[in-house]
Every structure is written in structure tokens, then in C-alpha cells.
Amino acid sequence: MNYEKIKSIVLTLLVAMSIFLTWNLWTYQPEYDVIESTEAFDVSVGDERKVLELLQPYKVFYYHDDQISGTPNESEIDKVLEQMSSWRLTDAKDVSNQFSQSELDNLVHRPGIIDLVFPDSLPLTVYNQVIKFDDQNLPKTSFNRILFDINTKKGDKGIVYFVLYGDDDREYVVETKVDGEKMDSLKDAFVQRALYNDNFRKYYTFKVNARKTILLPIKEEEYYGYKYSTEQLEAEDFMKALFNDPNNVSRNSTDSEEIYRDSSSLMKVNTNVNSLSFVNPGVDPDPGITEELLVHNSVEFVNEHGGWTDQFKLFSVSPEESKIEYRMFLLNFPVFSDIAGTTEISQAWGMDTIHKYQRPFFQIGDDYSMLSEPVKVQLPSGFTVQQTLEENKMINLEFVEDIAIGYKLTRDMNFPDMLLYDLTPSWYYKYSGNWLRLPLEEMGAI
Structure with missing residues (x-):
């Protein structure tokens, strides 16, 4: 057999093999295993609440x-x-x-x-x-x-x-x-x-x-201040709960912030002050929203991710600004802070869509989180509060809307590696829609 015949036979075999492999490739139907995702995006950060528990x-x-x-x-x-x-x-x-x-x-x-x-x-x-x-x-x-x-x-x-x-x-x-x-x-x-x-x-x-x-x-009364060891919440839980598609969310970090974003929304966690904010920049606030719809939407929104992590009560409703606020309470006293987003859950709404959501990124917990014995604080009488307001030339009584005792929340930075907060009773007054603290040191409080 000469060389040319051998080459023709080999070439024929190669072409036949190629046709056979191509046919098998086209007609092959493998049996795929069904892949079930084990990643659950229906997360619960804390608890759900009934309307009765919030409108108190x-x-x-x-x-x-x-x-x-x-x-x-x-x-x-x-x-x-x-x-x-x-x-x-x-x-x-x-x-x-x-x-x-x-x-x-x-x-x-x-x-x-x-x-x-x-x-x-x-x-x-x-x-x-x-x-x-x-x-x-x-x-x-x-x-x-x-x-x-x-x-x-x-x-x-x-x-x-x-x-x-x-x-x-x-x-x-x-x-x-x-x-x-x-x-x-x-x-x-x-x-x-x-x-x-x-x-x-x-x-x-x-x-x-x-x-x-x-x-x-x-009369003046004696109240108690407390120190609590608090727990930081999980940013990943909020990311999975708040974004439409958590798989398409990118994450960046700085020394003080964790930033999550997709094509339409942005979530920031400030790890210095322990607050979280979520915003849909493309959604405009809805100035025509009613009080009723604000309450309904806000409760349903937080319930969807179990976002009630402490005791909160409805504290402010502003339909003209499409805003609503639920404030943290301790022993039925409102809790205030100098830093926005650390003692209140606030929302601004667009047309059936959340525009902005800001809230604490920690949980006070219960009495088991309390450190040391409560500290007695003597709060002055209402007469002293009245006199302080009347004598302050910077305060116009026409704009005073309410007066109440509340707790001032401050972080104890003597232990920077721990999340410790002091809650100190104090007098507050509502002035043109904002709650302000009356300085105890100017009122003779012990």
C-alpha cells in the first residue's frame, strides 16, 4: 500500500470521527440536577409590631x-x-x-x-x-x-x-x-x-x-440614669432586606462607613455613631401623602424586615414633608440624642415607595444588658422648668409646643472597644417641631 492510499484512509477516518462527535454533541441531553438556592433574602432584623403597640x-x-x-x-x-x-x-x-x-x-x-x-x-x-x-x-x-x-x-x-x-x-x-x-x-x-x-x-x-x-x-422628683451594653446590628441583614436584588449590590468600606449600592439605591452604615440610612435618590418625596397612608406605609415597611429592635412609639407625623418618625422609648420616656438617626426610626415617602429610611444600628436590649446600678438623678420641678423657659431671651414661648421628661443617650467613649451607652433623665421641650434639652446644670439639678 503506497503512501497516498494510507493518507486517504486516515483522512476518511478523521472526517467520519468528526461527524460522529458533532452529531453526539448536538443531540446530547445531559440530566441536570435541580439547584436550589440556600440563600434566603427574607430576613428579620428584630421584631414586627402591631399598630396598637406603636400608636401609644x-x-x-x-x-x-x-x-x-x-x-x-x-x-x-x-x-x-x-x-x-x-x-x-x-x-x-x-x-x-x-x-x-x-x-x-x-x-x-x-x-x-x-x-x-x-x-x-x-x-x-x-x-x-x-x-x-x-x-x-x-x-x-x-x-x-x-x-x-x-x-x-x-x-x-x-x-x-x-x-x-x-x-x-x-x-x-x-x-x-x-x-x-x-x-x-x-x-x-x-x-x-x-x-x-x-x-x-x-x-x-x-x-x-x-x-x-x-x-x-x-414637686421635683428623683429619677434614675442607666448604663447599657448594646448590640450592633448586622449590615448584611439590612442589605438583603432593603435592596430588590441583593446579588447585584456592591459594597465599599471606609474607616467610619460601610456603603452598599445598586443601580438605584444606596445604604450607608455609620460605624462611628451606629446609625443606618437607606435612600432611593430617584424617588421624590410625595407632598400629597396623607397621615393615614404615612402611618400605614411606615408600619408595613418596617414590619417587612422585622425592624423594631427596641420599644418605639409614633412620635411625629408631617404629611406636608412626607415624613414620619418613631422614637425609641425607655420606661415609657422618650429617648433623645444629639446625633440624628441614633434614637429614632424616620422615613420619608414617595408615591408608594420609600424615599429615605434612617434608624439606629444598635439594640439596647433589656434589663440584662444593664451595667452597674442605676444612678439617681434629681430633676427640678415644673416651676423651675417654667422659670428657665420664661427667662431665656432666646426662647419665644409662642413656639413652645410641649414639655416632657426624656432620656439623653450618649456613648461612653471610655471603653471605645465596647458599645456602651448612658441614658440620663433630663427635661426636654418641643420648640417649632424640634425637641431640645434644657441644661440641667442651669436649673439646679443634682
Whole structure:
């Protein structure tokens, strides 16, 4: 066999093999194993909350013939709310036009009134999730106080008022009725405690301006400051919860920040002050959003990732700015800080979409996180607070909206490797929408 024949046979074999391999490649159907992702993006950072737990009063007062008793004590407030939860309110009607400014002031502070005070206004339609109303179409009003008129009846019905009091631009009074026996039961259970229980203190009225009277304690009182060992939260959990597609999120770090971003959103964790912010820059705030929708959207948004890591209460609603704020509370006192985003969960909303979300990046926890014994702090009386405000030439009482005791949160930097926070009781006042601290050192506090 000559060389040319051998070459032709080899070439033929190679072509046949090539055709065979190509055919097998085209027709091959491998059996793939189903790959199930074990990465879960449905994360829960903390807890979910019901609306009832977030829309809470933070003071309760009782106006007797010759004295006013009041308390921020959570258990006392809960006792009133618990009784109210079994009620069914009827005949809700807007009677705002029946009250002048002075008549409204007299209604709020007259003898025989039990007064639940909320930090800011709430839409009445939202509170329908907390207490039962017979009426299908509630008045489209807001309120910041619930007044129980325990001495007045219309027939066999007791009277409950939902009042928006002291607001710059609007004031509302919605009258509702409840079974008279229910009101009598509240009266019997509450009045004796308000007059004689140690949880209650004696208060007096401070007429701040033409629109508002604020109640302040007559005597100085002893409170406690605390030191807590706190826990930092997990940035990865928030990243997986807040971004639409966590797989397409990039991460960068600096000495003080962790930065996460995708094509439309940005999340920053400030590890110096332990706050987190998330923003959708392409979403514009919605100035037409209602209070009701703000409350609904904000609660649902945080519940979706279990973002309630401590006790928070609705503290501020501003539909004109499309903003809402839930403030951290300790022992039913609001917690404040000089650094934004460390004691409040705040949100700004666009059209059905979150625009900005800012919150603490740590969790105080519970009593087991408390270090050392509580420290006694003597807070001055309401008279001292009043005098301090009146004598301060930088303060215009026309813009004072509220006065309350709260905790000032500061980080203890003596142990930089630990996340320690001091919570110190102090007097605060709300001035043109902002809560400011009255310096204790200028008020003779120990």
C-alpha cells in the first residue's frame, strides 16, 4: 500500500470521527440536577409590631375638683387602654365648630376629665385599628388627646372626645359615645389610683401661649440614669432586606462607613455613631401623602424586615414633608440624642415607595444588658422648668409646643472597644417641631 492510499484512509477516518462527535454533541441531553438556592433574602432584623403597640399615649392626667394628677407610667396608661379595648364607640361626629379657643381649653382641662396625651397628631381613621367604632365613615380629622368625660352622660351613654389640641393651623373635636356602664367601670377603676397611688404626681397648668396649656409637676422628683451594653446590628441583614436584588449590590468600606449600592439605591452604615440610612435618590418625596397612608406605609415597611429592635412609639407625623418618625422609648420616656438617626426610626415617602429610611444600628436590649446600678438623678420641678423657659431671651414661648421628661443617650467613649451607652433623665421641650434639652446644670439639678 503506497503512501497516498494510507493518507486517504486516515483522512476518511478523521472526517467520519468528526461527524460522529458533532452529531453526539448536538443531540446530547445531559440530566441536570435541580439547584436550589440556600440563600434566603427574607430576613428579620428584630421584631414586627402591631399598630396598637406603636400608636401609644405617653402621659395620662386626671382633673379633679381642686387638683390634677398625672403620670407617664406605662402600666397606668395600659390599664386605661385595656378597658377601652373592649368598648364600642358610636355616633362619632365632628363638633369642632361648637368650640372657641377658650372653650376648647376649658374642655381639655375641666374637672371630671381623664386625658390621654399622645406625642403628636394621629388620623382618627387609623385609630380605628386600635379601638372599635360602629361608624363606617369616621370624620376625616386628627387628634392628639383622648378625653373621657366621666361626669357627663347623654341618656345612658358616656362621652369620649378625640381632640386635636394646641396645633398651629387646625383644631378638631370629635364627640363619640360609649355605654354608660363602661364609662362608670373606668371611673371606678381609675380615679382612686389617680388620687392616691404613688405612680401619680400632682401637676399644675402652665399657660404657655394663647393656644396651649401644658401640665408640669409641682414637686421635683428623683429619677434614675442607666448604663447599657448594646448590640450592633448586622449590615448584611439590612442589605438583603432593603435592596430588590441583593446579588447585584456592591459594597465599599471606609474607616467610619460601610456603603452598599445598586443601580438605584444606596445604604450607608455609620460605624462611628451606629446609625443606618437607606435612600432611593430617584424617588421624590410625595407632598400629597396623607397621615393615614404615612402611618400605614411606615408600619408595613418596617414590619417587612422585622425592624423594631427596641420599644418605639409614633412620635411625629408631617404629611406636608412626607415624613414620619418613631422614637425609641425607655420606661415609657422618650429617648433623645444629639446625633440624628441614633434614637429614632424616620422615613420619608414617595408615591408608594420609600424615599429615605434612617434608624439606629444598635439594640439596647433589656434589663440584662444593664451595667452597674442605676444612678439617681434629681430633676427640678415644673416651676423651675417654667422659670428657665420664661427667662431665656432666646426662647419665644409662642413656639413652645410641649414639655416632657426624656432620656439623653450618649456613648461612653471610655471603653471605645465596647458599645456602651448612658441614658440620663433630663427635661426636654418641643420648640417649632424640634425637641431640645434644657441644661440641667442651669436649673439646679443634682
